[in-house]
Amino acid sequence: MLLGRMTAMTYSGSSIDPSKPSIARVYDYLLGGKDNYAVDREIGDVFKRDLPGSVAIAFANRAALTRAVREIATTTGIRQFVDLGSGLPTADNVHQVAQRHAPESRVVYVDIDPQVLVHGRALLEDNDRTRVVAVDVRNPEGIRTHPDTVEMIDFDRPVAVIFSAILHHVNDDEDPAGIVRYWRDQVASGSYFFMSHFRSGNNPETAEAEAVLQQTFGRGRWRTDEEIASLLDGLEILDPGIVPASLWRPDETDDLDIGQKRELTVWEHLIAAGLARKA
Template sequence: MAIAHANRQNLVRAVAEIALAGTDQFIDVGSGLPTADNVHQVALRHATDARVVYIDSDPIVLAHGRALLEENARIRVIQADVRDPRSIREHAETTGLIDFERPVAVIHSAVLHHVNDDEDPGAIVRYWREQVCSGSYFFISHFRSGDNPETREAEALLPSTFGRGRWRTDEEIRALFDGLELLEPGIVPCPLWRPETGADSGEFGAARRELTVWERLIAGGLARKP
């Protein structure tokens, strides 16, 4: 629960930063089931014309996502696999909503750690980097490998629970941003990513308390395409 909460709050802050910077198009790859503070809800607080395409491979997510279509005509939900970015890029719902001549925010929130090394998660990000124009944003959050008994125990849960993927070091997560301008504060545990700009700053302010082991197990970063 601590990991999921830290990741969600980081995503909320990142989407707000992106929208405030003037980007109003979002592609949320591996969005998961709708919850509080979905990308479109956060974006619409700061950009009234925000457009969002949600992508997930789970048909249950697609079914729940149809309710979003009733909420706003600028929302699309696609069933597709994160490992096949071309099918997402060329999908009629994507091309019908997203203008790739303008900046786009591509979001991989807590999804690339489910992609094995031989499936090349870096190539997935590179594909999107090549598809979007200068000024586009990339947000990535990822399970963060540690070096202590607690984190090693937690890391063992990923393959045993999901049967695939792995935790990666800060350096490996940073490599996913190759060719992009990584913005401050870089790759950090999610609660430490610009906490002063979010509603949860009182809870997660770095100067207020030490993070728990679990809160350090998910890292996030935001980058811009030059």
Template structure:
């Protein structure tokens, strides 16, 4: 990509005049696969909540621990990563295949830039692939030939919906969406999900207002609503908690910082 103000090339189907969640996320991580409009949103987010970059890295660390648990402890060998975003570091397939080399991973994202960039990183990896689809269309995702080539939906599979569900309003029924995905999978499958948590904290309010103003999305929810994503499933310990509290590599040192309390997530098994 070029510097702000210069002519920017984009793949077919990509509108460089509108920001994208995946590309803003990439900009916050210091990546190169974004445009001036995405960097502008990233700057506004950092100005309003300077800790937002720490928050994004905290999200990446949570995904890594979750995937490692799913493969090493839960025995999962198939993962569907919904709303995966642009490839960065310690991607889902890298963590999963480090734990078990035959683990199969399919990335799903609506942004048309994700698929080609993911495939470039995964070149030669026969157990990982990416597809462009709207995660809200369960039939289109689960029936996509890229997914069915790698994922046997009759076998236990993990759905990752981390950093995704707060993009959907209540009218879009994110709870029903998760139920439909899990209904399509057999016993022994897993759901890993998260959401921004509603809070009176000025940081939370500032981030929610700015996300909705700049990107038209970002729905913060109460703890009970986040826990409801896992209704009918068996939660793994420690339950639905703030990211740093979910199976940390080291003991969490003292009280969480305000920005660490903005995200809540968990992992659960289909009985």
């Protein structure tokens, strides 16, 4: 959604503070969840009021992620997933989609939001193929060397690395391209990278939303298709390229299939998705 899926860069402690908004909880609110506080709903309502397409963006992003995980699990043979900035559990989480199609799939969720950790670990208590790692996404080495990651992921074999609605919360001076580059260099050939990202339309809607995010969380960066593609430098971006998330490999039953039944709204143009492969 407009607020991505997590708050790895907005938390420094290990306790839940209901007086401060959380990106993950605002996103949960926009998706209709209940794991949020009044302060989160207040921010969410700002987006609903001033940016009425916020909910559509949230659902378009989530649907694209679900399609990407299903595609990877069913067509590539990959059975390892690292989900960076996973956010609060919702319907069709990465491990549920992957393990539905390939039960042997292993998943490592990464998030520093304490509420995400509490809910995630409770949900996964009986799932021995999934872990939740509490490390900031801007510390990829810490994620890579975390004992749970080492236990679950064999980096000598292909891995699916997921950056779903997270890198737009990494400001330019925090080197988002360097984060992707780190993972590109760590994973084996044949690995896949899924990315969704706020997509700049150079219009008042994106400028206003970016301003709200910066004022509220101190971060939030819309990028052009070219800038998003540059984050995947050194990887082969697969068809259909970097496109609005609703148009990224839609299901045949989707009313957006081949763009035949309706035009995208201006809001649906503001979240892009793409899949890339390491040769």
